[in-house]
Amino acid sequence: MLLLALDTATPAVTVALHDGTDVIAASSQVDARRHGELLLPAVDRVLAEAGLKLDALTGIVVGIGPGPYTGLRVGLMTAETFGLALGVPVHGVCTLDGLAYAAGLGTGPFVVATDARRKEVYWAEYADARTRLTDPAVDRPADIADRVAGLPAVGAGALLYPDTFPVAHPPEHVSAAALAALAAERLGTGGALPAPRPLYLRRPDAQVPKNYKVVTPK
Numbered sequence: 001m002l003l004l005a006l007d008t009a010t011p012a013v014t015v016a017l018h019d020g021t022d023v024i025a026a027s028s029q030v031d032a033r034r035h036g037e038l039l040l041p042a043v044d045r046v047l048a049e050a051g052l053k054l055d056a057l058t059g060i061v062v063g064i065g066p067g068p069y070t071g072l073r074v075g076l077m078t079a080e081t082f083g084l085a086l087g088v089p090v091h092g093v094c095t096l097d098g099l100a101y102a103a104g105l106g107t108g109p110f111v112v113a114t115d116a117r118r119k120e121v122y123w124a125e126y127a128d129a130r131t132r133l134t135d136p137a138v139d140r141p142a143d144i145a146d147r148v149a150g151l152p153a154v155g156a157g158a159l160l161y162p163d164t165f166p167v168a169h170p171p172e173h174v175s176a177a178a179l180a181a182l183a184a185e186r187l188g189t190g191g192a193l194p195a196p197r198p199l200y201l202r203r204p205d206a207q208v209p210k211n212y213k214v215v216t217p218k
Contacts, residue, residue: 001187002052003059004043004082005180008035008075009067009095010114010156012173015042017050018061018180020188025049026177035074043078057088061183063174064092065199066122066136067114072198079196091193093179096136096155100126102171102178103154109133111148113141113157113165114173121157122201123148130182138201141165 001020008014011032017025025046029038047053062079065072083090096112103110106128113123116138123144125133141157141164153165156172186193 001059001184002057003061003091003180003184004046004054004057005061005093005176005183006039006043006075006079007063007095007098007174007176007179008039009063009065009072010173011071012175013038013042014174014176015039015046016176016180017046017052018177018184020184023177023180026175028173028175030173032071035071039074039078054082054086057082057086059088059187060086060090060196061093061176061179061193062090062196063095063098063176063179064194064196065095066116066138066201067095067199068117069198069200072200076196076198083196090196091183091187092196093183093193094124094132094136094199095174095179096122096124097132098174098179098182099155099171100124100132101129101182102175103169104129105152105154105169108151110152110154110169111158111165112154113161115156115160116201121161123157125151136199136201 003018014028027042113121116122141161145164152167158165158168
């Protein structure tokens with residue numbers, strides 16, 4: 001097994017290689033506006049660090065969000081392209097699941113919350129590092145304060161809204177190393193992974209302007 005994992009659902013552009021036993025190379029950079037610019041050089045970097053080429057891969061793992069439309073689709077389209085070009089399967093992993101796995105909090109319950117912008121968070125509740133109790137959702141922190149009261153929380157969303165998430169734990173952003181390790185563990189035990197389809201949870205920020213005038217040739 002040799003998995004290439006990547007995620008662009010948060011401000012982190014993160015890539016890792018996993019050989020079925022351990023992470024053998026990883027790269028993470030935090031820059032919310034340069035996902036498309038940074039992702040492929042990061043892939044080249046981890047392959048060079050491991051002394052491997054793309055044709056050695058047996059599978060691709062990609063974070064499926066939830067996340068903002070523009071950033072999230074960079075990772076998903078890159079993963080799909082690699083999968084088609086190499087003829088290898090592409091596996092999805094919920095980005096929140098990767099954060100839960102990396103946090104290593106053991107038994108829960110606890111919450112993972114990432115920044116959804118617009119003064120909202122993407123979040124889900126977990127029983128432990130491998131077991132999600134709720135579907136990913138997007139809400140204003142104040143609207144879920146009673147539901148998550150007293151629960152430890154992981155992620156950038158927890159750090160941004162301490163009134164709702166007073167007990168915050170690292171990591172702030174997801175790492176592809178955690179996604180790869182979680183995927184390798186599930187695949188190694190015959191478990192299923194979701195399809196590489198995006199969890200947007202809401203419409204993109206970009207909108208067609210109102211009163212847009214269509215110009216067509218006469």
